Amino acid sequence: MSQIDYLNAMGISTWVVASDDIESQAVPSKISSQDESVATGDHVVWTFIVDQLSGDANILFDKMLASLMLKRADIQLITSAEALSGQVFGQVLVAMGVEQGKKLLQLQEPFDELRGAVHSLEINGEELPLVLSYHPDHLLKKPADKARAWQDLILARSLVG
Numbered sequence: 001m002s003q004i005d006y007l008n009a010m011g012i013s014t015w016v017v018a019s020d021d022i023e024s025q026a027v028p029s030k031i032s033s034q035d036e037s038v039a040t041g042d043h044v045v046w047t048f049i050v051d052q053l054s055g056d057a058n059i060l061f062d063k064m065l066a067s068l069m070l071k072r073a074d075i076q077l078i079t080s081a082e083a084l085s086g087q088v089f090g091q092v093l094v095a096m097g098v099e100q101g102k103k104l105l106q107l108q109e110p111f112d113e114l115r116g117a118v119h120s121l122e123i124n125g126e127e128l129p130l131v132l133s134y135h136p137d138h139l140l141k142k143p144a145d146k147a148r149a150w151q152d153l154i155l156a157r158s159l160v161g
Contacts, residue, residue, distance in 0.1 A: 045160055047076040047090025049083045049100055050135065057136035061096075064136070068153060080104060088123045092159045094152070097135035104130065115152055118159065131156040 046068075053061055065071055076089050080100045083093070095101045098111040105119055115132040122128075133152035134145050 044076045044089040045091050046070060046074065046156075047078060047083075047088050047093045049078055049080055049093060049095040049104065051079050051097060051100060053077075053136065056140055060136040060139060064149070064153065067150070068157060083121075083123070086124045088128065091128070091161075092156055093121060093128050093130040094156050095130060095132050097138070100135075101130075101132035105132075115148070116155070118155065129156075129159050131159070 048061075050061065062072070065075065078087055080095070080103050082088075083095075083104060095104055101111060101114055102108065104121055105114070107114060111132070115134075117131075119130040119132065120127045121130040131152055133156075134142075134149045139146050139149055
């Protein structure tokens with residue numbers, strides 16, 4: 001059974017990028033005006049709320065972004081403290097980690113009951129959709145939850161207009 005067959009059997013969608021597309025995506029040598037707009041919050045669609053991201057979790061996070069056809073320059077990456085202080089520019093929020101989700105939503109329900117749904121978070125008088133998912137550190141310790149994390153990312157992707 002191939003890796004793609006295995007992923008399909010688990011209910012995980014896969015994408016294949018044509019080699020021509022990879023060659024056409026040259027990495028810019030300097031920051032473009034689009035990159036500057038991401039840094040200042042203009043046109044940011046995705047905000048990921050992740051605390052303490054380091055080591056192998058960093059690598060896994062980048063792979064998760066790549067599965068959405070994103071890179072760090074395309075997103076806002078902030079901590080839960082920054083999110084609570086209103087420093088959110090994105091249109092769709094993804095909070096990664098058990099404590100981050102509960103802290104942001106101020107809820108006590110078990111994490112597994114909270115994830116898998118779209119929540120609403122009020123930031124600066126605006127209601128923003130929030131999807132909870134597992135922290136990359138958790139996924140490294142419990143790889144069986146990667147399929148659920150993928151479902152969470154697909155749910156968040158469905159909110160992008």
